[in-house]
Amino acid sequence: MTDQPTEPQAHGLRINAQPGHADIRIDNELLPPGTVTGYTLQHDIAGGLPLAVLHTRQPDGLVFEGLARVAVGVAKSPAALIIEFLNTIDPEHLDQQALNRSDYGGGPGATARAMLTTLKEHARALEGGTR
Structure with missing residues (x-):
């Protein structure tokens, strides 16, 4: 015991x-x-x-x-937290969410911007206990 x-x-x-x-x-x-x-x-x-x-x-x-x-x-490093978070993301689902965004503007970096915005929304949802 x-x-x-x-x-x-x-x-x-x-x-x-x-x-x-x-x-x-x-x-x-x-x-x-x-x-x-x-x-x-x-x-x-x-x-x-x-x-x-x-x-x-x-x-x-x-x-x-x-x-x-x-x-x-023991606190995790910011990098470890980011890696842990990214490991929960389904790449195909992220791709579809980013490309289907109403604010997807096109042009250089548009897909990366859409993916980063989508990832931020996922992180906020996890922080708030929803998703």
């Missing part, structure tokens, strides 16, 4: 951030300086507690204890 919970648990969280520096306390315990390289806070008012994702350097022996849902994660 594992000691880790399957879902993030509620803990007291305090972040005192200044440009280039943040003191982060979980259950009033200050995390060692330089441990956290970034963080993301998400809050859906109807969904209850906010979610804090801490991006860490992963030093040996680090323990997070700690009323936000706290999850520890």
Whole structure:
């Protein structure tokens, strides 16, 4: 059995951030300086507690204890996110969507512009939870 919970648990969280520096306390315990390289806070008012994702350097022996849902994660690079997104696109479907756009203007770069616009729309739809 594992000691880790399957879902993030509620803990007291305090972040005192200044440009280039943040003191982060979980259950009033200050995390060692330089441990956290970034963080993301998400809050859906109807969904209850906010979610804090801490991006860490992963030093040996680090323990997070700690009323936000706290999850520890490693951020993906922008390139990895783009590749992951593009892997979900059906090339034939993209081709048809781009060529059938009402704003397809023709001329040099028209197909590329139409495809990029279509891809941006797909990304916005994914971000908003629709598609």
